[in-house]
Amino acid sequence: MTVEYSVSSSDERIAILSSASDVRTCKSLSSPIFTNSTPINSENFNVCPITLSEKDSQKEHEKIAKQKDEIRITGGTERKWTTRIIRRVHSEEVISYGERIADDLINEYCDKLNTALRNRFDGMLAIQYIALDPQNLDRLITGKKPVLQILLDQKREHYVLVERTLIDDIVVVFDSLATSRKKARDALNHGLAEQIFNMFKHLSLTKEVKVRYEIAIEKQDDVWSCGLRTVAYITCRAFDRNPQCYIFNMEKVFKYFCNLLNVQNPNVEEFRHAFRRFGK
Numbered sequence: 001m002t003v004e005y006s007v008s009s010s011d012e013r014i015a016i017l018s019s020a021s022d023v024r025t026c027k028s029l030s031s032p033i034f035t036n037s038t039p040i041n042s043e044n045f046n047v048c049p050i051t052l053s054e055k056d057s058q059k060e061h062e063k064i065a066k067q068k069d070e071i072r073i074t075g076g077t078e079r080k081w082t083t084r085i086i087r088r089v090h091s092e093e094v095i096s097y098g099e100r101i102a103d104d105l106i107n108e109y110c111d112k113l114n115t116a117l118r119n120r121f122d123g124m125l126a127i128q129y130i131a132l133d134p135q136n137l138d139r140l141i142t143g144k145k146p147v148l149q150i151l152l153d154q155k156r157e158h159y160v161l162v163e164r165t166l167i168d169d170i171v172v173v174f175d176s177l178a179t180s181r182k183k184a185r186d187a188l189n190h191g192l193a194e195q196i197f198n199m200f201k202h203l204s205l206t207k208e209v210k211v212r213y214e215i216a217i218e219k220q221d222d223v224w225s226c227g228l229r230t231v232a233y234i235t236c237r238a239f240d241r242n243p244q245c246y247i248f249n250m251e252k253v254f255k256y257f258c259n260l261l262n263v264q265n266p267n268v269e270e271f272r273h274a275f276r277r278f279g280k
Contacts, residue, residue, distance in 0.1 A: 171211045
């Protein structure tokens with residue numbers, strides 16, 4: 001099941017047009033990497049357009065704009081998990097299972113992943129960079145490579161993965177809290193839509209960015225694991241695996257993530273089989 005949106009710029013506002021389509025197979029994601037993938041052929045139907053220009057949305061936009069210079073680069077505070085599992089990263093930083101992981105650790109993981117893949121992807125940029133320096137994104141998102149990028153939705157304090165392939169111009173969003181049509185509709189708030197639009201607007205002749213939510217993924221039932229889930233998603237997509245087909249063991253993802261950060265120059269094989277360790 002997918003939910004599609006169209007994000008465009010008009011009078012400095014983000015307009016959202018919704019549509020939805022059924023997806024009946026785990027092999028739904030097209031891929032620019034391997035030739036054995038095929039694009040989706042499914043019918044769409046339009047629902048009512050939504051424009052985030054009401055009073056509440058304007059307040060939200062002003063609040064986000066005010067906070068742009070104060071973007072969080074640490075993990076923040078979250079409710080702790082009952083199981084106390086601790087790992088040491090880089091021989092000095094201690095992180096605990098059940099607490100949100102810091103942006104800079106996710107950034108480091110993505111950098112190592114793309115380096116091992118010989119920079120196969122555009123994106124995988126520092127999470128903070130997308131919001132702090134949007135005017136330079138057209139130099140880094142070239143349209144010549146597929147894109148994988150983890151974003152921070154500041155309104156929900158929540159990480160999501162966005163993907164754009166070379167096969168079509170639709171941006172796919174993997175959001176562990178948007179696991180139903182209604183939740184996906186609510187998830188694309190003004191701040192997140194603005195980040196996505198800034199990343200891809202220069203690749204569209206119409207200055208419109210189409211967004212599709214993949215909602216047939218495992219639902220997040222806690223307040224802290226979104227970072228680890230996006231790590232699992234981006235690893236799967238880097239190797240043409242579909243996150244919709246996996247149930248992830250968060251404890252195993254956490255241990256794998258910490259162990260890999262302690263490897264100075266991990267090779268591609270250490271990433272390639274990762275999802276076999278933490279998914280089923």
